[in-house]
Amino acid sequence: MYEQKFMLRAIELAKECAAFDEVPIGAVVVKDGHVIAESGNLKERQLNAVCHAEIVALSAAAKAVGNWWLEGCEVYVTLEPCPMCAGAMINARIDALYFGAYDKKAGACGSKVNLLEAGLFNHDIAVSGGHMQEECASLLSAFFSRKRKR
Numbered sequence: 001m002y003e004q005k006f007m008l009r010a011i012e013l014a015k016e017c018a019a020f021d022e023v024p025i026g027a028v029v030v031k032d033g034h035v036i037a038e039s040g041n042l043k044e045r046q047l048n049a050v051c052h053a054e055i056v057a058l059s060a061a062a063k064a065v066g067n068w069w070l071e072g073c074e075v076y077v078t079l080e081p082c083p084m085c086a087g088a089m090i091n092a093r094i095d096a097l098y099f100g101a102y103d104k105k106a107g108a109c110g111s112k113v114n115l116l117e118a119g120l121f122n123h124d125i126a127v128s129g130g131h132m133q134e135e136c137a138s139l140l141s142a143f144f145s146r147k148r149k150r
Helices: 004-019 053-065 081-093 132-150
Strands: 026-031 034-040 072-077 096-101 126-127
Touching: 004 026, 004 034, 004 053, 004 072, 004 096, 004 132, 026 053, 026 096, 053 072, 053 081, 072 081, 072 132, 096 132
Parallel strands: 072 096, 096 126
Antiparallel strands: 026 034, 026 072
């Protein structure tokens, strides 16, 4: 069940990313009502295209529980996941995904494509988007506006 405090934490992580010239996206993994892992984007700092906030947070969550199988976990992320991240969530067997802003250009949870459509793969994930959408979207808009001015 969606809890706003976890999306607020994802937003904090996203804000921290902007200070490092990273696209401001934050992700939080929750199990049994507790944060077990979190991350912001690390692509620029790690010089690695796969270091999306969701991938890094899922990796940390697997270490925290001692298993790649993240059954019983929920992910909160400020932007609709891309195909890579949606696929990682399917493979990790998370229970639910809650995201903020929709991504019409690369969103893989309904905006551009829907990799999380029920019955499409061997594991279904409950998906709910648009949580704190304006706040999440404004972080991205402000970030790219600043970059264009530079």
